Amino acid sequence: MIKPSIVVFDLGKVLLDFDYAIATRRIAAQATKPAVEVHEFLSQSPLLYRYETGPMTRQEFFDEVRQFSGFRGSFEEFGGFFADIFSEMPPMITLHAELRRRGIPTYIFSNTNDLAIEHIRRNFPFFANFDGYILSYEVRSMKPDVKIYEALEAMTGKRGAEILYLDDRPENVDAGAARGWQVILQTDPAKSRATIERLGLLGTA
Numbered sequence: 001m002i003k004p005s006i007v008v009f010d011l012g013k014v015l016l017d018f019d020y021a022i023a024t025r026r027i028a029a030q031a032t033k034p035a036v037e038v039h040e041f042l043s044q045s046p047l048l049y050r051y052e053t054g055p056m057t058r059q060e061f062f063d064e065v066r067q068f069s070g071f072r073g074s075f076e077e078f079g080g081f082f083a084d085i086f087s088e089m090p091p092m093i094t095l096h097a098e099l100r101r102r103g104i105p106t107y108i109f110s111n112t113n114d115l116a117i118e119h120i121r122r123n124f125p126f127f128a129n130f131d132g133y134i135l136s137y138e139v140r141s142m143k144p145d146v147k148i149y150e151a152l153e154a155m156t157g158k159r160g161a162e163i164l165y166l167d168d169r170p171e172n173v174d175a176g177a178a179r180g181w182q183v184i185l186q187t188d189p190a191k192s193r194a195t196i197e198r199l200g201l202l203g204t205a
């Protein structure tokens, strides 16, 4: 195996844990639809896809959620509820900081939306410490579509085995592996760390 020159991180379930149920409970408390239906609508509908691939604005997203759920709160309340679902995964935050200290460039590569990213920027200081951010709603393409992988290669100037990519979703890492990237399907942080050590990026003998 070649030592990669950059490390690319998925965000959700790799650096930050998240739970949409937190948002849907709070939204449903001020809505006519039950939490389970709000949850399904938010997390599985084509709506989130349209929002996270860019064609839909946050206001349009809110309007559709409100129409479906009967949510009575303001847009600001909704935005707060929708985005406040994340918590740090400490072993991964530490691992990322160690890579930075060793001068290894790191990137965020995420299917996400502007409400979530605003919230994450405000609340999680580690998020400022990356060389670049490839975000689905900005690139207008979502993993595992080819276009967002090409955007990462264009931004970083790296390709193939120079890139090490961590993600918790098999279809996403498969699309990276198909381009020759080195990949880690994250199942648990200790295993991800062990692989990164084996690749020589943490400098342990």
Ligand SMILES: [Mg+2]
Pocket (backbone or CB within 6 Å): 010, 011, 012, 013, 014, 167, 168, 169
């Ligand atoms: Mg993920």
